[in-house]
Amino acid sequence: MRNLFIGEYQHGMDLKGRISVPSKFREELGDCFIITKGINGCLFIYSQEEWTSFSQKLRTLPLTNREAQAFIRLFFAGASECDVDKQGRILIPTNLREYAKLDKDISIIGVFSRVEIWSKDSWEDYSNNSSAGYDNILEKLAELGI
Numbered sequence: 001m002r003n004l005f006i007g008e009y010q011h012g013m014d015l016k017g018r019i020s021v022p023s024k025f026r027e028e029l030g031d032c033f034i035i036t037k038g039i040n041g042c043l044f045i046y047s048q049e050e051w052t053s054f055s056q057k058l059r060t061l062p063l064t065n066r067e068a069q070a071f072i073r074l075f076f077a078g079a080s081e082c083d084v085d086k087q088g089r090i091l092i093p094t095n096l097r098e099y100a101k102l103d104k105d106i107s108i109i110g111v112f113s114r115v116e117i118w119s120k121d122s123w124e125d126y127s128n129n130s131s132a133g134y135d136n137i138l139e140k141l142a143e144l145g146i
Contacts, residue, residue: 006110026088
């Protein structure tokens, strides 16, 4: 069965760019996992199993589709393997910290099959702006049978 990540956690990032991954997420992610650029200015973390599964889906995209190829290039070029240290921390590469505008305060959230890392301010902005349309989104999902 695939991992199911849920919840929201607030953490700090040290001066070296290390963060502590919540223990509940670490248990599901394992000792080594993949971190890459996400959307809306966050980072995505995938377990090795989920990364392999998602990569297989991307293999089916046509080489002739420019948008698909641009996504694949950027997605994989920004990806990095992360190993958890003895204190349960990972080092976020500089290019990914810059992409997500990570500073001292961060939010780590579980989103179904992945974990997302946000700057605290970006997550609050996104969450507050999206909350206004939450009921509308639920109505549209109900129309789709979900």
